[in-house]
């Protein structure tokens with residue numbers, strides 16, 4: 001069985017002491033062994049990143065941009081290969097895997113505009129004969145810690161901008177589907193990135209804690225579940241690092257009585273069950289307003305019955321398995337407990353039958369969900385959709401605004417005034433108006449509110465340039481030395 005290596009200073013390195021299986025979720029079989037990094041291995045990766053920093057910082061912006069132009073081509077050409085890797089370890093269907101690569105490419109394209117993005121500002125004659133300009137310099141070694149659910153897109157959210165800004169990176173991908181990160185590191189190398197600028201270490205808490213505690217790591221980007229995001233934020237900040245830590249979600253879609261219900265049901269089913277609900281922007285709650293519930297639930301159910309669930313490599317499959325046997329057990333336990341919590345189980349995904357030992361579960365629909373129940377409050381992260389019924393827009397808004405999470409949300413309506421009010425009032429970082437999964441395009445930044453993000457900077461796009469650079473402000477004058485004199489007064493703006 002192949003052992004998946006770390007990538008340190010361009011070398012493939014394995015740790016012999018600790019390994020962990022990587023499964024094919026569609027078959028339940030162990031397909032690779034993963035090296036789990038020791039403290040020493042992570043320190044080696046940090047040292048490699050630190051050693052590569054001076055030369056990469058000095059590399060001209062045009063040469064840096066070249067790497068991203070090359071990478072874009074390579075990623076496009078190799079998409080089928082990379083999508084196959086994603087499907088084999090994550091389980092999502094091949095078209096969905098190709099979709100995440102396409103969305104990750106947006107970050108590469110954004111980074112290729114680095115000459116424009118890194119421009120500073122200049123003000124002439126702020127005082128007589130005095131000019132001021134600002135420059136953006138890299139922060140140093142960046143740690144990027146990523147979740148299992150987007151093994152290509154989320155690493156690219158971080159590393160594209162971090163590298164474009166002149167930093168060097170240690171990427172710690174999810175241990176459940178780690179091969180995509182090694183593939184990406186190889187593509188970066190082929191695109192011309194010098195060794196040591198992007199290093200990949202696999203591992204668990206030991207690896208993460210080593211990154212969080214290292215004085216040589218200056219910034220931490222994290223995406224994952226809320227308890228870990230909070231932990232990362234607190235520990236990295238206590239160690240004096242800048243940190244952005246994106247957490248979990250429970251995305252509500254409000255459906256107004258004037259919504260076009262066929263289109264809405266199509267959108268809701270796609271966004272709730274795509275990628276088996278393992279998307280941080282999945283719709284997991286529908287808020288049915290003012291009597292729209294019965295018809296909407298019937299339309300959602302009708303569409304669910306037609307979904308094809310199976311091995312992601314089968315072009316007929318629309319939804320694949322969950323990531324692990326534990327994830328399947330966890331998701332199904334929520335469905336099992338839903339009735340006792342007062343919900344009506346309209347479709348019970350546990351009843352779906354699958355051959356073999358894959359981590360498959362069926363799609364579930366829970367209606368009349370109580371807002372104090374666990375199926376409403378917790379992030380389930382599986383193909384389970386909860387429907388909550390309310391009488392008014394205001395009640396629906398109150399639900400969304402008082403929920404623990406505030407990642408994405410959406411409204412389905414034909415009324416512009418209602419949509420505008422929603423946009424103005426709702427407490428979430430990303431809003432869709434008749435758009436079910438409002439992941440911002442790469443020229444904007446991505447981030448939630450409340451317990452969906454710790455830190456104040458959203459990820460990728462323009463905010464990432466601020467996150468991955470430190471600004472320096474330079475004040476200049478070229479006075480006539482003959483007119484120089486001692487002056488103990490504070491410099492004024494005369």
Ligand code: NAD
Nearest residue numbers: 146147148173174205208223224225228246247248249280
């Ligand atoms: P996770 O929190 O279990 O793991 C994320 C990363 O943290 C992994 O690299 C993992 O190795 C590491 N980690 C896990 N436990 C740790 C610990 N105790 N100490 C230090 N590091 C630890 O998340 P996951 O299950 O891989 O991913 C799913 C979660 O990610 C969901 O909650 C989902 O909503 C969230 N997510 C959020 C976004 C977003 O943009 N807000 C995007 C994708 C996923």
